[in-house]
Amino acid sequence: MRFPTIAALAVLAHPAVAQDTPVLRVLTYDSFVTEWGPGPQIEAAFEETCGCDLQLIASGDGASLLARLKLEGDRSDADVILGLDTNLTADAAATGLFAEHGVATDALDLPVAWDDPLFLPYDWGYFAFVYDTTRLDSPPASLRALADSDLTVIIQDPRTSTPGLGLLMWAEAAFGDAAEAWWEDLSANILTVTAGWSEAYGLFLDGEADMVLSYTTSPAYHVIAEGDDTKAAAPFEEGHYLQVEVAGKLANTDQPELADAFLAFMLSEGFQSVIPETNWMYPAVLPEGGLADGFDGLVTPDTALLYPADEADAVREAAMQKWLAALAR
Numbered sequence: 001m002r003f004p005t006i007a008a009l010a011v012l013a014h015p016a017v018a019q020d021t022p023v024l025r026v027l028t029y030d031s032f033v034t035e036w037g038p039g040p041q042i043e044a045a046f047e048e049t050c051g052c053d054l055q056l057i058a059s060g061d062g063a064s065l066l067a068r069l070k071l072e073g074d075r076s077d078a079d080v081i082l083g084l085d086t087n088l089t090a091d092a093a094a095t096g097l098f099a100e101h102g103v104a105t106d107a108l109d110l111p112v113a114w115d116d117p118l119f120l121p122y123d124w125g126y127f128a129f130v131y132d133t134t135r136l137d138s139p140p141a142s143l144r145a146l147a148d149s150d151l152t153v154i155i156q157d158p159r160t161s162t163p164g165l166g167l168l169m170w171a172e173a174a175f176g177d178a179a180e181a182w183w184e185d186l187s188a189n190i191l192t193v194t195a196g197w198s199e200a201y202g203l204f205l206d207g208e209a210d211m212v213l214s215y216t217t218s219p220a221y222h223v224i225a226e227g228d229d230t231k232a233a234a235p236f237e238e239g240h241y242l243q244v245e246v247a248g249k250l251a252n253t254d255q256p257e258l259a260d261a262f263l264a265f266m267l268s269e270g271f272q273s274v275i276p277e278t279n280w281m282y283p284a285v286l287p288e289g290g291l292a293d294g295f296d297g298l299v300t301p302d303t304a305l306l307y308p309a310d311e312a313d314a315v316r317e318a319a320m321q322k323w324l325a326a327l328a329r
Helices: 039-050 062-075 089-094 143-148 162-189 197-205 218-226 256-266 309-328
Strands: 023-028 053-058 080-085 119-132 153-156 190-194 211-215 231-233 240-250
Touching: 023 062, 023 256, 039 053, 039 256, 062 080, 062 089, 062 162, 080 089, 080 162, 080 256, 089 119, 089 240, 089 309, 119 162, 119 218, 119 256, 143 162, 153 162, 153 197, 162 190, 162 211, 162 240, 162 309, 190 197, 197 211, 218 231, 240 256
Parallel strands: 023 053, 023 080, 153 190, 153 211
Antiparallel strands: 080 240, 119 211, 119 231, 119 240
């Protein structure tokens, strides 16, 4: 989750450093490194302890990270990838490009058990369709009702965006063999498909569509940062699909100790306390001070949908073909 990346996607600038200062390169999604995202605070906090230069490298939206890594392979100069999720981790593991993180996960506050030796969670949330209560007073109560309505929606491309891929898996988990028919019905509602979350949410805020694919936590941003309580996530009867965002260490890193230190730091207070009010997701480890009041009253799904990583990998390609076929009609 990324706010307010619709305003700017400025890449972090790094001052010149001494030649003997080690550099740790973390490849991540665009919004993570904006001045409004978690990147600047996390960079400063980690550099206070590591004696290094942490470089956060933006590379599109979440699903684009794996595509880039596959293209570069062992030639990648990244040390850590941050921004994949459980819909992609089995595919990422199959590349053989990742090493075990070795970080204890006993302190994780996730709604699911975690035992992945390669990928370490840093936040989580539920996908949802967000709307403006001043423009829409009776939102649909289900995915099915949304497709049967005449409301316009903006979604993200599952080939480049983890929210877009999340909607694909959400439809599969909710409808199974009937997912393609649901997509066919929804296709008439889709105003546009964007490459990433930032563009989609920006168009929604500009009033271009009735609803946008985002997260149940999106309204917290508007309440806390803007004092605006007019944005809401619609609770759906089928349940909501869970996203767990993760980071992993590349096996060919030339800074293995720094990479290990960063992954361990990722579960610390210095990292986790930044996540809720910059990435606008639930932290993987609840900060000591808890969450701000704006997180109260958010939609909590009665049913949490999630494919285990290996199952997600098995159904992803078929789900993609259903999506492509439905939107081509």
